[in-house]
Amino acid sequence: MKKVLLGAAMFVAAAGTALAQERVAITPDLVAKAQAEGEVTLLYGSPLITMQAIIADFNKAYPKIRVNLERRSGAAGAQSVIKEKRAGVRRIDVVQSTEVESAGDMIREGLFTPFVPENIDSFKPIASGLAPHLYAPSTIRSVVMYNPKLVTEAEVERLRNWDGILDPAFKGRISVVEPSIGAAAAPLLYIMNNPELGADFLKKLKAQKPAIYLNSTLGREAVTSAQQAISIFSQFDSIAMSDFVRGSPVRFLYPNPTVEYAGSNWGILASAPHPNAARLLIAWIMSTEGGIAFQGPLSNSRSTLKDLGDTRTVLAKLAETPWYKEPTELWKPDMQDWVTNFGKYQDTWLDIMKRSN
C-alpha cells in the first residue's frame, strides 16, 4: 500500500508541481559558487570506466571541481544513503541510480531535492519518469546475448521472439539473472504486463532448466566462456556494444519488441554538502555535452535529448557485421507500475524460478 501511495504521489508531483520546482541551469553564478565549493561526491552504479570517462569530460569543462567517485551499485548504494540520512550524515551530493526499485526507496525516504532542468523540454518523456526527484539523461535497451559457436543461425532467428526461448532445443542452454537489478527488472515488467506471457511464461521458462546467476556479468561471462549458450532478460545493449568494441566473441540481438528503459537516473540529495557543485554536475549531465558523453565509446548508451543525433561510433562498426540488426519495435515500461508493483512481480519470479526447487 505504501508503495502504491508513493507511486501515485510521485506522478502527481511530477505532473502537477513541475513548474513550482527549482530550475537548475548552468549560470556564471552557479559555476562560481560550485568552484568555491571545489568538490562534489557522486554515488553511482554504472561501470567504473563508463563513469570515469563521463566525469573526465565534465572535468574538461570544469577542471577546478574535483569529483569524488564512489561506486556502490544498486540497492547497496541506496541502502547506504538511506542509512546515512537517518543518521544525519551529510556526505554524498549526487546519486546516479541504475535501479528504479531502489530509487523508489530513496524517493520514499525523501532523500532528493525536487528540481527541473532548465532544458527539460529538450528531452524525450522517458527522461522524466522519476521526476522531479531524478532524471534520466540516457536510456538502454534489453538484448539477448549468445555465443555464436553454440547457437545456430536458425536458432538466432527463433530468439528474436520472446517465446522463442521456450523451444525445447534451448533446454539446459540458457542462463537468466535474478530480477533484483535494474537490467533484469525491466524485461520482467514486460513479461508480467503481457497477457500472452506472464507467470505461465515463467513456468515454461523454468522447465527449460536455466542457470540462475546473481548478476548480469556472471551471465555474460558464462556465455563468453561457453558454459551457457544464451543469456536472456538481463543484458543490455550499451554493455554489449562496449564488449564488442573490446573484442568480445559474444553476439547480441534485440528481441521483438525490445524493452527500452532509463537505466541511469540522476538526482541531487537534499542534504548535499556541496549543493552548488551538485547542481552544476547535474546541469552538465543534462546538457548536450553531457548527452554526447553518454554516447561516448566507453558508455554507448543513448541520450534522451530529442535533438541530439546518435553519435555512437560503435554503430558504424556494428553495421559492418552480418549479424547486427536494429530493433524493430520498442516497449517502454510504465515507471509507476515499476515503482508500485515490481516487488510483486519479483516475488512471482522467485516463487516460480527459485523457491519451487
Next chain:
Amino acid sequence: MNKAVSGRVAQALFLMLIFWLAGMPVISLLLGAVQTPDGSSYTTAFLQKVFLTRDYLRPMFSTLELAAYVGLLATALGCIIAWIMSRLKPYGGLVLEVGIMAPIFISPFIGAVGWLTLGQPNTGIINVLLASWGLPTVNIISYGGTVFIMVLFLLPYTYTLLRHTLDRLNPELEEAAAICGATQMSTMLGVVFPLIWPSILSSVILMFVLAAEMFAIPGLTIIPHGHELLSNTVFERATRWPINQSEASAVGLILLIITIAGMGMYAMAVRVQERFITVGPKSPRAAAEDGMSVARIAGTVIVVIYILCSSLLPIFAIFMRSMIPFYSGEISLSGMSFGNIQSTLSDPSVLDSLKHSLIVMVVSTLLLLTLAFLVALGRIRHKSRLSTFTWVVASIPIAVPGVLIGVGFLWLYIGTPVYASLFIIVLIMLSRFLPILVRLFETGLIQLGRELDEAAAVAGASDMVITWRIRLPLLVGTIRSAATIAMTQTLNELSASALLFTSATSVLPVLIFNYMYDGDYARASSIALVQIAIMATLLTVIGLATLSRRRKAVSVKPMNADAATGLPSPLAERQ
C-alpha cells in the same frame, strides 16, 4: 592497590576493549535481527521465519554438508602435508613452505576465477589440453569442484595448526616404534595420530566454521545451478533489492549458533591438547632428513602437486586473464597485451586504493598481533573467568559472515567520526581476524611448558619480563605465521569493507570486485596480480629474514638450532 587487584582491573579493561571490537558488532547484529527493516520498531517476525519455519532448512543442511566435506578433507590433506614437511623433510623445504602458504595471498574469489578459467567445461585451459590429448576432462563447476577449490584455499590454515603440533612431537617416539618393527603407516596410526588428534579435531572444527561462512567460491560455481547456502542467502538479503538486513541478521544467527557449538567443541579439544605439551626447557630433537628415500621423493611430489593446484595454476590463469580482454577458450599470443597491467600501475584510483590497503594492512597487523597474543596469553597462562570470557568474545566473529560484520559496524558507527574513515576499515579487520590469530597464538603458547615461566618467576622476573625475554623469543615462528596471515587477510578482505568504504577510503579488494562486477576481468586480474606481488614480496622478505636468522643461530649453536630459533612455524626454516 595490590598486584592481584591491579591484574584483575587490567583484565577487565582488556575485556571491555575486546568486547567493543569483537562483541559489539555481533550484539548490534542480534539487535538488528529483532528490528523492523527501517529500524523504527522491534519484531520477532524474522526470528520466527528463520527458526520456526522450513524456509531456511534447505540452505542450512546444504551449508552443514558442504562445510563438513571441506572441514574433513582440508584437515586430512593438511595433516598429510604437515606430516610430510615435518617428518620426510622434502627437497626445497623453505620454497615448499612458502608455496604451501601461498593460497592465502590470493582472495578466494580471485582464486575461484582462476580455477574456473582452468577447469570449466569446454573452455577451461586444462580441459582444452586434456581434450586435445584425447583424455577425459574435468568440471570444476560442480559440487566436487567447489569442495576441491575450497579445500585448496583453506588448507594453509589447517597446515599451520597441524605443523606446529607435529614439529613439537618428539620423533624419538616414532623411531622407537620403528625399532620395534612398526611400519610407517602403523606408526602413523598407532603413535602419531593418538598424540595429535586434539589438533586434528581443532582443525576440522575451525575449517568447518570457515567453510560455512565462505560464499565467494560456491557463489561462482554451484549457486547458479540451484544450490542454496546460508552464506549466500545472507549476502543476498543484505545487499540486494529489496534489502532486508534484519532478516539477513536473523539468518546469520544460524551461522553464529553453529560457530558457538563449534567453538565449544574446539575449547574441549584444546583442553585435551594441553596434555600434550611438547616444549619445555628441553626442546624435542628435530626429525632427521632421510637421504634419497622413496618416501621423501613421493612426499616432495605430493607437496609440489598441491602447490601447483593451489597457487601456481590459478595465478597463471589470473595472469592470462590480465593479458586478454575476454576468455573464450582460445588463446592467441597476438591477442595478448601487458596494457592492462601497465594502465593499472598508473591508474590514480588503483594507486589510492593501494595506499589505503597498505596503511590498513600495516596498522591492522600490528594491532592484531598484540591483541591476539594478549587474548591467548590470558587464556593459556592467566586463567580466570575474565580471561576465558575475553577469549570467548574474541572468538565469536569467526563465523559471522563478513557482510554481516559490515552491517553490524554500519549500525554501530554510522553518525560517528569513525564512520567513512580508514579507521573503521581497520576496526573491521580487528574484529574479523582476531579469532584466527588468537587460535595461532593459543596453539603456540600451549606448546610452551610452564616450567620456563615458573623458572623465570622464581628468579624474580615479572610477567612483562617473562613475556619479553622468554615467551616472545620462543614464539618467533608463531609471530611470523600470524603476521603473514594477518597481512594477507587484511589485504584481501572484501565483504565487510565493501559495505563501509567511501570514495576516500577505497581499498584494493573493493576495486577488484567493482571491475569484476563490470565484467572487466582483465583489469581486475591486473590489480589482483599487483596484490599478489605485494604479498609475495613481503613473504619473500620474511622468508629471507628467517633464513638469515637460521644461519646466525646455526653458527652460534650448531648442536641445537631449533632451541635457538624458537618454535617452528609453517614459514619457519628447515631444521
